[in-house]
Amino acid sequence: AQSVTQLDSHVSVSEGTPVLLRCNYSSSYSPSLFWYVQHPNKGLQLLLKYTSAATLVKGINGFEAEFKKSETSFHLTKPSAHMSDAAEYFCVVSDQGSNTGKLIFGQGTTLQVKP
């Protein structure tokens, strides 16, 4: 069965410093992986997705993530944090085994950006 673990429930960085949000997954299949962002009182917006093409995936707003099969990780990074990046971030794996399109969400990481 697929699962996803976000290793930090809360990350705090200063504006202009790098961001690292960690995610590990478990999957019996070659997974599809996503990062979504949710700003306060908003819906979820897709940041990026991995679907077995290039292992380094570039997303919107300067974010990127690297799929590392050997480490079963899909960490999200950004070289320089901006105040507008403060939000909740979800790492997500698609349930390929059932082929239903069902997404399995991590518990989320709250990113705080300090001025």
Added chain:
Amino acid sequence: DAGVIQSPRHEVTEMGQEVTLRCKPISGHNSLFWYRQTMMRGLELLIYFNNNVPIDDSGMPEDRFSAKMPNASFSTLKIQPSEPRDSAVYFCASSLKPRTGGRTDTQYFGPGTRLTVL
């Protein structure tokens, strides 16, 4: 593209009342998902439709919850009777599932309906 549209954005009701949440998926998408988000339980999948047919409703909490998709452009989630513990943000999402299998495509989320049951 208007994206996934949900209404109402906010709903406040009293315990025992019927609540109906509405969703219009992205045109051309053939899969629709209803989620519930709470602080305690995070994001939970309630029900999933493919080509207007409910495929997986194992996440529906109890018989008070029901969902329909009468056509490709509209779905409802109904709670009757509502209870305070149903207070949450309810999201609708849609995607285009390949006909012949293969990779699941991205789910696009609506802005959500914030439900408060007093």
